[in-house]
Amino acid sequence: MQSGARTLSAGGGASICCLLLLWVTYSHLLREGQLAVGTCEIVMLNRDSSVPQRTVARQTARCACRRGQIAGTTRARPACVDVRIVKSRQWCEMGPCVEGELCGLLFNRSGWTCTKGSGRIKTVTPLPKEPS
Numbered sequence: 001m002q003s004g005a006r007t008l009s010a011g012g013g014a015s016i017c018c019l020l021l022l023w024v025t026y027s028h029l030l031r032e033g034q035l036a037v038g039t040c041e042i043v044m045l046n047r048d049s050s051v052p053q054r055t056v057a058r059q060t061a062r063c064a065c066r067r068g069q070i071a072g073t074t075r076a077r078p079a080c081v082d083v084r085i086v087k088s089r090q091w092c093e094m095g096p097c098v099e100g101e102l103c104g105l106l107f108n109r110s111g112w113t114c115t116k117g118s119g120r121i122k123t124v125t126p127l128p129k130e131p132s
């Protein structure tokens with residue numbers, strides 16, 4: 001009975017050691033400036049509050065999306081979303097608004113609005129991707 005427990009314990013230790021080695025190797029592969037697959041980061045954020053009661057914010061995000069995904073917005077943060085959502089301009093399917101806000105498409109589907117019960121409205125219009 002004890003030899004079986006020792007074998008099980010040795011096997012568990014080897015598994016943990018193997019997982020640790022894989023994690024260390026993976027973390028070294030993610031060099032500075034590289035994103036993990038399925039993640040996004042904000043690379044530029046500009047705010048203009050020159051008009052009273054109105055703030056215009058422009059942000060640029062960089063994403064490393066999986067095949068079939070594209071950069072989008074989920075819960076008011078950059079995220080990888082299904083490319084079908086962007087192509088069909090069904091923006092609210094991304095879940096772009098934070099909890100407690102209602103999403104609505106603009107009349108020409110050029111973007112969306114997030115509305116709070118207090119009447120505060122955020123309007124978002126994605127810019128077309130610039131050719132590289």
